[in-house]
Amino acid sequence: xxxxxxxxxxxxxxxxxxxxxxxxxxxxxxxxxxxxxxxxxxxxxxxxxxxxxxxxxxxxxxxxxxxxxxxxxxxxxxxxxxxxxxxxxxxxxxxxxxxxxxxxxxxxxxxx
Amino acid sequence: xxxxxxxxxxxxxxxxxxxxxxxxxxxxxxxxxxxxxxxxxxxxxxxxxxxxxxxxxxxxxxxxxxxxxxxxxxxxxxxxxxxxxxxxxxxxxxxxxxxxxxxxxxxxxxxxxxx
Numbered sequence: 001x002x003x004x005x006x007x008x009x010x011x012x013x014x015x016x017x018x019x020x021x022x023x024x025x026x027x028x029x030x031x032x033x034x035x036x037x038x039x040x041x042x043x044x045x046x047x048x049x050x051x052x053x054x055x056x057x058x059x060x061x062x063x064x065x066x067x068x069x070x071x072x073x074x075x076x077x078x079x080x081x082x083x084x085x086x087x088x089x090x091x092x093x094x095x096x097x098x099x100x101x102x103x104x105x106x107x108x109x110x111x112x
Numbered sequence: 113x114x115x116x117x118x119x120x121x122x123x124x125x126x127x128x129x130x131x132x133x134x135x136x137x138x139x140x141x142x143x144x145x146x147x148x149x150x151x152x153x154x155x156x157x158x159x160x161x162x163x164x165x166x167x168x169x170x171x172x173x174x175x176x177x178x179x180x181x182x183x184x185x186x187x188x189x190x191x192x193x194x195x196x197x198x199x200x201x202x203x204x205x206x207x208x209x210x211x212x213x214x215x216x217x218x219x220x221x222x223x224x225x226x227x
Contacts, residue, residue, distance in 0.1 A: 008152070032212045043203060043218035046156065087154050097167060097210035098143060102154030 001026055002102035012109045017078045021106045023071045023088030032091040033064055035073050039084045052076050078110045118204050124225045130192035133222045137206030146189050155203055165179040178210030194226045
């Protein structure tokens with residue numbers, strides 16, 4: 001079983017739609033969680049951290065469910081510029097330092 | 113502020129040849145990482161440095177891959193000899209430190225094709 005699993009997609013949605021991605025992780029001791037965004041042929045960039053209480057940044061909302069070991073990302077009012085691959089990222093162990101394990105990514109395509 | 117620099121951006125070699133990649137992290141960043149990203153997959157951590165010391169290299173194929181950060185700033189990653197399955201993008205990242213809250217910033221990567 002992969003440490004971090006994501007549906008690879010692609011998710012094809014029209015502009016203005018709401019889209020949600022889920023991600024599951026295998027290590028129950030994982031401590032910190034993130035969503036990164038990667039544009040085609042570019043480097044990954046941090047989109048947002050995911051806190052136990054959930055967090056929101058504009059049109060983006062991230063949630064963490066420790067009991068079920070999954071993380072979600074909700075994008076409201078999708079823009080063409082949201083088209084990218086979204087990587088679910090986990091720091092897998094307590095006090096392991098800044099070690100990140102990446103999922104395979106979910107590809108989003110927003111159409112006009 | 114300048115970002116993470118990597119060179120070359122692209123490299124094509126034949127199998128069994130050797131290749132080296134270079135990374136210059138963001139100024140002041142003590143921690144440096146090398147990742148391998150195979151097409152269609154997420155990045156996989158190969159090695160993590162703290163200043164000039166190796167923190168973790170458990171996923172580095174040490175029979176053919178080596179990396180160094182001798183003066184605690186720039187780093188090189190070498191593959192010798194290369195195999196077809198080494199075709200990937202090699203990403204370098206840096207962060208202020210090893211604390212979990214320290215964001216990792218990625219360079220543009222080196223796209224390696226092994227033929």
